[in-house]
Amino acid sequence: QSVLTQPPSVSAAPGQKVTISCSGSTSNIGNNYVSWYQHLPGTAPKLLIYDNDKRPSGIPDRFSGSKSGTSATLGITGLQTGDEADYYCEAWDSSLSAWVFGGGTKVTVL
């Protein structure tokens, strides 16, 4: 069972928007920065969002991140078939002295 909780799956039609939630506690999300990664199994994971809401260069603004209290959210607008992948949230956990990941959310484009 993961320290950070994500829904197992979300889906939407092409062009629509999806949001992925990530719930934690004061020892991780509540007092530390959140990052988000896109991963196609067997390939290298890709950083999408860091420091809660910042995008690395090359990541389109269709991807956005936000944080409120002990929860974070990843938003994907203008959904494309190429967005089908697993998405993970991640944060430092001050109590565990460990980086923790959510269980992952599979995005399906209908």
Add this chain to the structure above:
Amino acid sequence: EVQLVESGGGLVKPGGSLRLSCGASGFTFSSYGMSWVRQAPGKGLEWVSTINGNSDYKYYADSVKGRFTISRDNPRNSVYLQMNSLRVEDTAVYYCARGKDVAPTYHHFDYWGQGALVTVSS
């Protein structure tokens, strides 16, 4: 261009040892922290270990503490993961990842390798 290439994966019996290597290029290696993150079959990502730029700080997940050792060789632009007393549950694809050499709360994994498969089975 940042590149991370893992090697050293393979099949090992329970209780055995294996050493993973990750060669880096395209950036000033000693200025970055390096990590190992794994993904067991059908499971999500799990952080394993992190070492800072000058090897002063090393962090381990509880699941590998006392069995795995992370190290780095800055002149060779390489980071290693020595895995001892391997268990069936250590079977996973192991990814090498780069991160800023900063306090943990600011540290994220900005570049990843393609991964190396480690299978622990009798």
